[in-house]
Amino acid sequence: MTANLLDFDLEGLAAFCEELGEKRFRATQLYRWIHQRGVRDFDAMSDLAKSLRQKLPDVAHIASLPVLSRQNASDGTIKWLFDVGSGDAVEAVYIPESDRGTLCISSQAGCAVGCRFCSTGHQGFSRNLTTAEIIGQLWFVEHTLRAERNTTDRVVTNVVMMGMGEPLQNYNALVPALRTMLHDNAYGLSRRRVTVSTSGVVPMIDRLGLDCPVALAVSLHAPNDALRSDLVPLNRKHPLAELLAACARYLPHAPRDFLTFEYCMLKGVNDQPSHARELITLVTSFNGGQGLHCKFNLIPFNPFPDSGLTCSDKATVQAFADLLSQAGIVTTVRKTRGDDIDAACGQLAGEVLDRTNAAKRMATLRQGTGTVHTIQVTAASAANVR
Numbered sequence: 001m002t003a004n005l006l007d008f009d010l011e012g013l014a015a016f017c018e019e020l021g022e023k024r025f026r027a028t029q030l031y032r033w034i035h036q037r038g039v040r041d042f043d044a045m046s047d048l049a050k051s052l053r054q055k056l057p058d059v060a061h062i063a064s065l066p067v068l069s070r071q072n073a074s075d076g077t078i079k080w081l082f083d084v085g086s087g088d089a090v091e092a093v094y095i096p097e098s099d100r101g102t103l104c105i106s107s108q109a110g111c112a113v114g115c116r117f118c119s120t121g122h123q124g125f126s127r128n129l130t131t132a133e134i135i136g137q138l139w140f141v142e143h144t145l146r147a148e149r150n151t152t153d154r155v156v157t158n159v160v161m162m163g164m165g166e167p168l169q170n171y172n173a174l175v176p177a178l179r180t181m182l183h184d185n186a187y188g189l190s191r192r193r194v195t196v197s198t199s200g201v202v203p204m205i206d207r208l209g210l211d212c213p214v215a216l217a218v219s220l221h222a223p224n225d226a227l228r229s230d231l232v233p234l235n236r237k238h239p240l241a242e243l244l245a246a247c248a249r250y251l252p253h254a255p256r257d258f259l260t261f262e263y264c265m266l267k268g269v270n271d272q273p274s275h276a277r278e279l280i281t282l283v284t285s286f287n288g289g290q291g292l293h294c295k296f297n298l299i300p301f302n303p304f305p306d307s308g309l310t311c312s313d314k315a316t317v318q319a320f321a322d323l324l325s326q327a328g329i330v331t332t333v334r335k336t337r338g339d340d341i342d343a344a345c346g347q348l349a350g351e352v353l354d355r356t357n358a359a360k361r362m363a364t365l366r367q368g369t370g371t372v373h374t375i376q377v378t379a380a381s382a383a384n385v386r
């Protein structure tokens with residue numbers, strides 16, 4: 001097996017070049033060809049030394065995940081389903097808006113956190129994606145859409161790690177992918193346009209602040225430990241006080257002076273005025289009354305079979321948002337996008353399939369007889385992250 005060059009950030013690529021007996025600056029040239037121009041054929045990399053161009057095909061390749069399907073919504077949202085092997089698939093969703101194009105990316109096949117309201121969590125954990133599989137989603141979408149639109153202009157302006165998986169439980173693969181998103185010789189996205197969403201892996205929030213501080217969105221979903229532990233099992237390990245303290249430690253590193261809390265609105269579970277009041281107290285009384293500089297993004301629950309949960313009605317969501325706003329907390333309610341392709345949800349949802357079923361469905365798809373209606377992504381909450 002040869003090395004997939006999408007697995008490397010610039011440092012990794014430089015080390016790879018050195019192993020081949022090449023100068024480190026060759027890595028910058030390669031990195032540009034791959035990420036800025038989407039080229040995978042070494043022969044086409046005209047400014048690379050001929051000797052290196054000849055060497056590379058024997059030791060390296062450039063490949064993103066195989067595409068199982070693509071769906072285009074009438075509002076311009078596009079959803080791709082990628083094959084990650086063993087009957088598993090992950091999704092990426094592109095959400096165009098007037099002033100930006102947001103790509104929602106997956107970090108794992110399945111997820112081990114097991115949140116009650118999340119269909120990925122209900123599927124269980126299959127495996128971590130590699131760096132190549134994470135950055136490959138951006139590489140593929142950016143260059144596919146540029147080619148289709150016949151442009152060299154940037155198509156993806158924002159990335160949110162809000163697809164399948166808990167990115168901070170796949171930290172070692174995530175960070176090189178983030179570095180490539182940010183690097184001027186690759187995608188050159190600013191730190192505030194790259195968002196990592198987490199259910200609260202406290203030690204990794206601290207590490208991210210040091211290693212690669214990007215915008216942080218924290219999935220809160222409840223104002224107290226009893227309810228949060230029920231909805232987000234990771235809360236038993238890292239309870240709210242610990243999580244909020246980690247958020248406060250992250251803020252000085254964050255590209256903006258606030259962070260985003262995501263809050264999935266679940267009918268009769270976490271959506272009452274008493275919950276909103278408790279939430280206000282939680283964030284405003286933090287650190288002896290200094291408070292935590294944050295913004296809330298309310299995500300209407302996207303239902304899926306066997307969750308036993310339903311979405312709060314519109315008026316309840318609005319009343320909840322009003323209470324937070326009146327307390328001086330900037331609050332947005334997630335817009336829906338890509339409704340006609342099932343992309344308009346808080347997270348991967350829809351049918352929850354076990355892996356055997358997913359494998360069967362993919363086999364059918366490969367024979368060209370099936371349609372994909374398996375998994376859906378976070379399109380709308382992604383678009384709400386500023």
Ligand code: SAH
Nearest residue numbers: 118165166197198199219262301302346347
């Ligand atoms: N694992 C990370 C990132 C992926 S989930 C995290 O939990 O933050 C992205 C967002 O979608 C999270 O805020 C998550 O809580 C939310 N979400 C998950 N399932 C949902 C559903 N069925 N409806 C609405 N939002 C959901």
Ligand code: SF4
Nearest residue numbers: 111113115118121199
């Ligand atoms: Fe995992 Fe996030 Fe889903 Fe929770 S909400 S199960 S952390 S993907």
